Amino acid sequence: MSIRRITPVLGAAVAGAALFAAASPVAFAAPAAPSPFTRAVAQLKSHAAPGAVSAGQSFTLRNVQTDADGTEHVRVNRYYQGLPVLGGDTVVHLGKGNSWKGVSHALRGGLTLSTTPRLSAAQAATAALGASRAASQHIDGTQLVVDADGADTALAYEVVVSGVAADRLPSELHVLVDAQTGRVRDAWDAVQTDGVGHGFHNGDVAVGTVLSGGTYQLNDSARGGHKTYDLFGATTGTGTLVTSTSNVFGNGTLSDRNSTAVDAHYGAAMTWDFYKNTFGRTGIRNDGVAAYSRVHYSSGYTNAFWSDSCFCMTYGDGGTGWTPLTSLDVAGHEMSHGVTSNTAGLRYSGESGGLNEATSDIFGTLVEFYAGNANDPGDYLIGEELQTSGAPLRYMDKPSKDGASADCWSSSVKRLDVHYSSGVANHFFYLLAVGSGTSSWGTSPTCNGATVTGIGNAKAGAIWYRALTVYMTSRTAYSGARTATLSAAADLYGSGSTEYATVAAAWSAVSVS
Template sequence: MLVVGIQASTGTANALPGSLSGPAAAGQRAQLVEQATTQAPGLARSLALGSQEKLVVRDVVVDADGTRHLRYDRTYGGLPVLGGDLVVHQTAGGAVKSVDRATGRALDLKSLTPGLTSAKAAAKATTTVKALVGDTSDKDEAPLAAVGTADAPQLVVWAASGTPRLAYETVVSGTRADGTPSEQHVVTDAASGAVLQQHEAIQTAAGTGQGIFVGTVPLTTTQSGSTYQLKDASRGNQYTTDLAGKTSGSGTLYTDADNIWGTGTVSNGQSAAVDAQYGAAVTWDFYKNTFGRNGIANDGKGAYSRVHYGKNYVNAFWDDSCFCMTYGDGSGNTHPLTELDVAGHEMSHGVTSRTARLNYSGESGGLNEATSDIFGTMVEFYANLPTDKPDYLIGELININGNGTPLRYMDKPSKDGASADYWSSSVKNLDVHYSSGVANHFFYLLAEGSGAKSINGVSYNSPTYSGSTVTGIGRDKAAAVWYRALTVYMTSTTNYASARTATLNAAKDLYGSGSTEYNAVAAAWTGVNVN
């Protein structure tokens, strides 16, 4: 957890020229679809469609001048017609102006009885997809790595090309080499088994989000049909859900029609989700590009995030059992705890649980919390956002104290009124969020050194226990030392004395015994009274 410790309505959309949009569109859509459904039989007759053909409404668009565009799918004998869709353009009075058809061919099938069994169609589709393993025609699409079983084939009428005929559509699921899910749709002739079409239904998309803290940022989302999901297939399928004030369950996956998420305001429920999803993405990238770690558990699988937890919940936490992060909306449900270093902090608890698994009590608990503060800070520096300039302050934007002060200070932890600057025998009795101060202070000294300085416009003045001077080695080297110590040397019961040994061993491995870096590690620990 970060501290001791509704779904909002979306904003009004701007009207697009020549279209119906915003609340009016949402309110009228059901009525427009109903009207288009009522018109469907008459339109089918006027378009000279056969007696076995029916039109099924997919969408309706109304221009500002009242012109209507009715989009229909088509069925034949109750079967979906692939390539049978059309759009009827009407005047405001309902007169047909023109029609755009996917195919102009008449549908006149002699029989709807397939010559090929569904089992054979499934086998053909699976074989076809397996032939793609290790190969791809799209340079931006990773080759298939694994192919699963096929869903039950569905009889359809194929009208997208050539002579309309009876066919099977089979969905074969799999996974691409980069972890992206695959959903191959294979259409085979129901008589000969010949492959008529094959396409990938799962697409990654480049969306844009405006978060409360991160500002306007790119988001990698997943497109499924005409809907976008706040799911990142390129980073282990990590995704964000809305708990809508609940305190249990996995929540509802965020979806969006235009792939533009949030407004940057608390009143828009998506804005906090943008913060969480972007935070998860940057944390993934930081660990992967800095340490070669492939996800929190280093298994290529993404964690998921839950936002809008409970009511007035002033906290955020990592739950190893669900492999997920959860964020409350803060006081009055108006102060979400979705700041970037919070995201990095929570995901780093997962890293600790998969590595040293530091016990969450006593000195090891302080080291556990400090690890999350250290890497949450490093995530912030990695992102280097103009809206959240990186610093050594924890939770400085969420205003959890109500007076604009940060939750914790790494250069002089005692500035929060409770955290320890230096080790003493009583540190083990402190809450882990306060005993973490010793390690946070050590990391700051190792990265930046002691004394007064300004970094990104923030003033620091870090003291040492004995008044000694510590020269920093830079945060990248400091982070490398801590990560190696965590993943190679620390155990569940590591205390501050053994953390000193672990980091010295890490520095020796990375930079050599007696190196400047090794000596700086020793000096920084002495600076916080760990000898």
């Protein structure tokens, strides 16, 4: 891996330019106003304690989000002695007139540590290979980093080990190896999965196509050029672009392989429209450029996944007891992993991994409601179309109904698989949107015995999206998510509002204080 650095380039004097020019009025342009990044860094340094800024730190810009009232949220990457600080990503909040409105990060203080490793990169790579269970392993990259994991901050090698897992899921395992001791500090996979297969048909729907060379392509030019490809059972490559001579794709059954491609293409379109029309976000990176979809991955594969490296969604056809994974909530779920990667970047392990997975469940659910498709109406069940038995994968009203997910936060939640630690946030969101007790959507208990009255999907979704894009960072845990959503509710509705109070009540109801 390499770190892209922004290096200022100074213009050289123009060769042959005259020393003197004929006398004429000289117009002096006003100096350009400092950029949001320049102002954010200056404010960080002026507020070193809350910003956890210490000697040897530097910053690069990630992105800027500007509110309607001019408030700027400047997201930056942090470096120490030139090394990237994992967990040091920061959002600086600037009000009108460049006023300081606060900062969001997960650091506990400034950084002071040696950046001279005892281990070589090759030794770290050997240790990292042992952490991966994938076959056909190979090292994709190694870099020295500062792993700012709470109080246990250390110099480490970040090693990317690629391969294919036993269930045929591609693996891009990021392994943090202590650069002094060789101990594996942490590991997480950049390929983020829904964990199971999916199979459902969206019925008769419109799909975006482009006519090229006498054939129609599943190429949605109205939505950033999203394309859908058929892998024909392969596990590598882009696949073959799905085409038709008649502009008709699929036949509504699995006897036509393009029926699955229609579902994936439609799911991507609905997810694009949901983010654009609800939050003004055009595409996963908010740059107007679409990701792409791949269907018919491997053979009998009961999984789906998002990958940052290909910037794509991939769907298996399912095996015995399962159907293809191209349902609305799965499409919304996988694409939302991409949104998370390009905003808060929640690390896919521990509590931040549970929040990452819950974010995809939350927005996948909201995509399902947004689409209003009669074949799969909105609900608070995750993957209810995947198994031929009709059993959903996860329940938002009471996550523990799946037999593994957590309803309430405890110190042991961070040790659960991220698909199960996500239950705390899923339960919170259900309580925030629907409320506690019995409704047409399910029966939702609270961990503290309190009653919560929901504020609806629209407001609950707006709060979660703003928290994700403005306040959460890569190491946000459940306590930080409470703070982030309260800040978002205050921004959107006021700190004395019903919405703010309901956010607080819903977190308390899942034991997050």
